[in-house]
Amino acid sequence: MKINLKVWRQKNTNTSGKIVNYVVNEVNPDMSFLEMIDVLNGQLVRKGEDPIAFDHDCREGICGMCSMVVDGRPHGPLHGTTTCQLYMRNYKDGDTIYVEPFRAHAFPIIKDLAVNRGAFDRIIAAGGFVSVSTGQAQDANAIPVEKAVADNAMDAAACIGCGACVAACPNGSAMLFTAAKVSHLNQLPQGKAEATRRALNMVKQMDAEGFGKCSNIGACEAECPKEISIENIARLNREYIKAVFTGE
Amino acid sequence: MNWFQSFLVSSLGQKIVMSLTGLFLTIFLIVHLVGNLQLLHDDGGQAFNLYSYFMTHNPLIKTVSYLLYTGIILHTIQGLSLWRQNRKAAGGMKRYVKTSTATSSFAGRNMAWLGILIFIFLVIHLKDFWYVMKFTSQLEMITYPGQDHEVKNLYQLVSVEFKELWVVVIYSISMVVLAFHLLHGFTSAFQTIGANHPKYMTLIKVVGKLYAFLIPIGFAIIPIIFYCCK
Numbered sequence A: 001m002k003i004n005l006k007v008w009r010q011k012n013t014n015t016s017g018k019i020v021n022y023v024v025n026e027v028n029p030d031m032s033f034l035e036m037i038d039v040l041n042g043q044l045v046r047k048g049e050d051p052i053a054f055d056h057d058c059r060e061g062i063c064g065m066c067s068m069v070v071d072g073r074p075h076g077p078l079h080g081t082t083t084c085q086l087y088m089r090n091y092k093d094g095d096t097i098y099v100e101p102f103r104a105h106a107f108p109i110i111k112d113l114a115v116n117r118g119a120f121d122r123i124i125a126a127g128g129f130v131s132v133s134t135g136q137a138q139d140a141n142a143i144p145v146e147k148a149v150a151d152n153a154m155d156a157a158a159c160i161g162c163g164a165c166v167a168a169c170p171n172g173s174a175m176l177f178t179a180a181k182v183s184h185l186n187q188l189p190q191g192k193a194e195a196t197r198r199a200l201n202m203v204k205q206m207d208a209e210g211f212g213k214c215s216n217i218g219a220c221e222a223e224c225p226k227e228i229s230i231e232n233i234a235r236l237n238r239e240y241i242k243a244v245f246t247g248e
Numbered sequence B: 001m002n003w004f005q006s007f008l009v010s011s012l013g014q015k016i017v018m019s020l021t022g023l024f025l026t027i028f029l030i031v032h033l034v035g036n037l038q039l040l041h042d043d044g045g046q047a048f049n050l051y052s053y054f055m056t057h058n059p060l061i062k063t064v065s066y067l068l069y070t071g072i073i074l075h076t077i078q079g080l081s082l083w084r085q086n087r088k089a090a091g092g093m094k095r096y097v098k099t100s101t102a103t104s105s106f107a108g109r110n111m112a113w114l115g116i117l118i119f120i121f122l123v124i125h126l127k128d129f130w131y132v133m134k135f136t137s138q139l140e141m142i143t144y145p146g147q148d149h150e151v152k153n154l155y156q157l158v159s160v161e162f163k164e165l166w167v168v169v170i171y172s173i174s175m176v177v178l179a180f181h182l183l184h185g186f187t188s189a190f191q192t193i194g195a196n197h198p199k200y201m202t203l204i205k206v207v208g209k210l211y212a213f214l215i216p217i218g219f220a221i222i223p224i225i226f227y228c229c230k
């Protein structure tokens, strides 16, 4: 099949970009969206042009590196799917598709479709971890965890840190990401010791990075490839209020 | 900054100010509507005028009314400030060349615009009635049988105003705007203070929808009935 692509091309952070039209012939319906761009990049390289820069790594939906806003939707139109898991069989011969980078003040464009998501790393560094002394690994069942709590924490832990929530949010807010991390750790006994500090510091870092303020619109939840629920945002709100008013 | 100041300027603190002032306004609207429905009594305005006398002379209610003015101002200033910050955070007005609205509601995306329209309406509305009643002597004074004091005939002013078609149209459109603001705002306010749990979220959503439809309809029928049938 033949696909018309309208791709955002931008040399670097400081230049302005624009949409450039490309035609990709002989797209195989079993190709993933990224493989189609690989094919296009092959054509560009043979013509001596600059290939399109885009992030990717695992290509199996678990690393969170692939980004891209496809027809106005982060990770494309499918629910619960990363761009690398979006297959061309979802498109028809002759379709026109817009491909743009994730956009947010806190995610500066590096080049073309690749954006700098370092702000997420700094939010994690502010509290998205459990401090442990190294040594012999503890017996896995030594600390009892209520099944429902373990399930909730596990669902939150599914976040792959891709940033689609920020790209989808009309406010450019990172609440779903931050909420998933706080929700994951603050519910588990291992994370409880640092719960107060974690909630305060991660929110503080999130604000310092220049992300927007959540309006509970829910676009993040709808676009999240790991289907993280905004119930986690409510939990973060509770954890934060608790930390502010009762924390030491 | 002490802990409370840093809470107030944090993203979550700013949101909680929005939520609490919004919920306060939401409760106020119920009280305001129940009072206003007395305009529909067929008693030439006696019940309504006595009620509005009570509301303007009871010290407790006067205190709450100052809280209310503060609440509206806080909600508006904070709302506009959040809107400004969020537009910047999202990367400016023109974000994507191809935009999709598949995953966000009209009301959710336009809370600030809806709020600005509500604010304009509030200015018109306060000028029409509150200002005339409090700061002018245009209103006729009447003493109802069994009462030892005169009351202002606000009912008469209402019935004159609502005979104007354009007034009725502005009030009705404003109530549609309010309905959309509440359609998103009601549930949102609960989410902001952390109340979202599978146990009761459905209830909050259903009550929110009912509230967002019934309260504005309740307000809108008053000018419409005055215009057509009084």
Ligand code: HEM
Residues within 6 Å of the ligand: A213, A214, A215, A216, B015, B018, B019, B020, B021, B022, B023, B025, B026, B029, B075, B076, B079, B080, B082, B083, B111, B112, B114, B115, B116, B118, B119, B181, B182, B184, B185, B186, B188, B189, B190, B192, B193
């Ligand atoms: C009687 C009038 C009003 C009522 C009952 C009301 C109610 C609410 C409620 C319940 C919320 C949700 C709060 C949350 O998400 O936590 C809200 C949000 C909002 N309101 Fe109002 N509001 C009113 C008037 C206004 C006015 C005059 C403005 C002025 C601009 C305004 C601007 C906003 C904005 C921008 C938001 C979204 C804030 C955000 O989530 O970031 N509202 N309102």
Ligand code: SF4
Residues within 6 Å of the ligand: A158, A159, A160, A161, A162, A163, A164, A165, A166, A176, A177, A180, A220, A223, A224, A225, A226, A227, A228
């Ligand atoms: S919450 Fe979902 S959309 Fe956001 S970073 Fe995590 S996986 Fe990606």
Ligand code: FES
Residues within 6 Å of the ligand: A055, A056, A057, A058, A059, A060, A061, A062, A063, A064, A065, A066, A082, A083, A084, A085
């Ligand atoms: S490339 Fe790893 S999730 Fe898509």
